[in-house]
Amino acid sequence: MSGADIYRELxxxxxxxPRNFGKLEKFDIDxxxxxxxxxxxxxxxxxxxxxxxxxxxxxxxxxxAISQASASMLTELAKGKKLDWVREVTKDDxxxxxxxxxxxxxxxxxxxxxxxxxxxxxxxxxxxxxxxSDGPGETP
Amino acid sequence: MLKTEVLDMEKxxxxxxxxxxxxxxxxxxxxxxxxxxxxxxxxIDALIDFYSRHNSNVHRAVYVLAEExxxxxxxxxxxxxxxxxxSPKELVFVRGTxxxxxxVRFAWGETNVKKGDLLVxxxxxxxxxxxxxxxxxxxxxxxxxxxxLRPDGTLDMESFEKLLKESPRLVAVTHCSNxxxxxxxxxxxxxxxxxxxxxxLVDGAQAVPHMPVDIKSFGPDFYAFSGHxxxxxxxxxALLAKKELLEEMEPFHGGGEMIREVFLDHSTWNDVPYKxxxxxxxxxxxxxxxxxIDYLTGxxxxxxxxxxxxxxxxxxxxxxxxxxxxxYGPLDPKERAGVISFNFADVHPHDLATIxxxxxxxxxxxxxxxxxxxxxxxxxxxxxxxxxxxxxxDDVDALKAGLKKAGDIxxx
Numbered sequence: 001m002s003g004a005d006i007y008r009e010l011x012x013x014x015x016x017x018p019r020n021f022g023k024l025e026k027f028d029i030d031x032x033x034x035x036x037x038x039x040x041x042x043x044x045x046x047x048x049x050x051x052x053x054x055x056x057x058x059x060x061x062x063x064x065a066i067s068q069a070s071a072s073m074l075t076e077l078a079k080g081k082k083l084d085w086v087r088e089v090t091k092d093d094x095x096x097x098x099x100x101x102x103x104x105x106x107x108x109x110x111x112x113x114x115x116x117x118x119x120x121x122x123x124x125x126x127x128x129x130x131x132x133s134d135g136p137g138e139t140p
Numbered sequence: 141m142l143k144t145e146v147l148d149m150e151k152x153x154x155x156x157x158x159x160x161x162x163x164x165x166x167x168x169x170x171x172x173x174x175x176x177x178x179x180x181x182x183x184i185d186a187l188i189d190f191y192s193r194h195n196s197n198v199h200r201a202v203y204v205l206a207e208e209x210x211x212x213x214x215x216x217x218x219x220x221x222x223x224x225x226x227s228p229k230e231l232v233f234v235r236g237t238x239x240x241x242x243x244v245r246f247a248w249g250e251t252n253v254k255k256g257d258l259l260v261x262x263x264x265x266x267x268x269x270x271x272x273x274x275x276x277x278x279x280x281x282x283x284x285x286x287x288x289l290r291p292d293g294t295l296d297m298e299s300f301e302k303l304l305k306e307s308p309r310l311v312a313v314t315h316c317s318n319x320x321x322x323x324x325x326x327x328x329x330x331x332x333x334x335x336x337x338x339x340x341l342v343d344g345a346q347a348v349p350h351m352p353v354d355i356k357s358f359g360p361d362f363y364a365f366s367g368h369x370x371x372x373x374x375x376x377x378a379l380l381a382k383k384e385l386l387e388e389m390e391p392f393h394g395g396g397e398m399i400r401e402v403f404l405d406h407s408t409w410n411d412v413p414y415k416x417x418x419x420x421x422x423x424x425x426x427x428x429x430x431x432x433i434d435y436l437t438g439x440x441x442x443x444x445x446x447x448x449x450x451x452x453x454x455x456x457x458x459x460x461x462x463x464x465x466x467x468y469g470p471l472d473p474k475e476r477a478g479v480i481s482f483n484f485a486d487v488h489p490h491d492l493a494t495i496x497x498x499x500x501x502x503x504x505x506x507x508x509x510x511x512x513x514x515x516x517x518x519x520x521x522x523x524x525x526x527x528x529x530x531x532x533x534d535d536v537d538a539l540k541a542g543l544k545k546a547g548d549i550x551x552x
Binding site for chain 1: 489
């Protein structure tokens with residue numbers, strides 16, 4: 001069952017009180033994207049420290065509870081990890097982080113916007129290119 | 141609050157097969173009619189009948205099927221044109237309003253807009269009445285400016301008059317806003333624009349489905365609307381233009397059907413409106429739109445409008461009782477169409493739409509293809525409930541109950 005069940009305390013809490021919300025004064029990575037269907041926006045900034053570690057990370061954004069909570073939780077998860085971790089983190093990891101809510105196909109994009117922004121920024125910094133698998137003919 | 145019906149709701153609702161289905165085990169409450177409407181059985185049957193009995197191409201072959209198909213297609217053209225008080229010679233079948241504005245952009249704009257010209261649109265337009273003019277302005281070196289809005293969601297006529305002093309080449313305005321529901325005084329706008337020497341285009345996508353429209357009464361140069369928003373099939377719509385204007389315009393798409401004679405070095409064009417209907421046209425869906433018009437005419441567009449005014453009146457009062465409910469647009473139901481865009485406390489429209497979906501209620505959430513207007517409203521997104529003939533007071537009550545539930549979940 002999808003629907004109202006997804007709005008558990010965890011997601012609402014991060015929506016109302018987003019952690020790591022704001023901008024960094026000094027950053028090495030700045031990545032932003034929107035979800036054209038919904039208009040959700042997420043921008044993530046990262047300061048890279050020694051050993052290619054995510055020394056600090058913040059996000060700003062506007063949008064639904066799912067997109068904003070997901071981006072916020074992702075920044076918490078990423079902080080202190082090595083950039084390479086970003087290559088390994090998967091969509092399933094994000095769903096798990098959110099407590100495996102049963103999202104419909106359109107809301108999945110909200111949940112994954114933060115991940116897309118994070119990956120695009122970090123891949124770019126590492127000289128690679130992140131290809132998102134959502135496109136015509138594909139269901140997320 | 142008064143709950144009186146102008147339409148025979150039981151009968152109307154029985155005409156729409158989809159209303160029998162359930163969503164998440166609940167009765168379907170379809171409130172996304174500004175996006176697209178449901179189809180009555182008469183429209184679905186018209187499509188089945190065409191493909192089962194008459195299918196063939198039009199305007200070409202001489203056998204019985206082809207003659208029947210041609211006659212049905214042209215009958216549809218007469219019906220659609222007549223529905224808005226136009227002549228069939230002035231009606232080009234297009235895919236929808238978006239194709240219509242793009243047709244005008246190319247077939248009229250490429251020859252009539254010059255470097256330095258001014259094009260005028262408004263802040264309350266759907267993207268389909270903004271982006272083609274941006275593209276045209278860019279390719280021609282013209283400028284695009286926008287008529288502003290007043291706080292109540294109506295057009296700022298002072299800013300319009302100011303722009304008219306700059307002698308615009310084109311004034312492109314919506315008849316009715318898909319977000320605010322505002323019904324614009326297109327007669328006044330067209331008359332003033334004409335006096336300033338501008339060509340006028342009116343986007344009727346949200347007007348023709350909901351109220352009686354007689355384009356002769358305000359005489360726009362171009363008028364466009366979509367079939368799928370008025371109980372007809374997707375992929376069919378109409379561009380209406382004065383015959384002389386269509387005659388002097390260049391073709392849009394080149395190919396079969398739109399030509400008179402083709403030589404290797406040049407071609408001559410078919411009569412209007414066929415000059416603008418290149419390739420095999422959307423025969424079945426044009427016939428389906430004709431059936432939708434028969435259906436609406438049977439109900440009476442005056443009654444359709446009155447039905448929506450009453451629902452809107454009821455809904456605006458009922459929803460205003462909810463703490464945190466904020467709607468956009470004129471308050472008087474007589475000045476707007478049956479659409480309510482709103483926000484509800486700090487519940488994001490997409491979250492709200494998901495919660496309502498669980499209750500079987502379909503509303504639109506997002507920017508409604510009107511991002512400049514959303515910026516003007518200073519919101520990133522809004523929810524929108526919009527009505528058509530099959531919506532009832534019960535649907536409004538269901539929406540209100542759904543909002544209450546969302547309020548509980550989000551602890552509003």
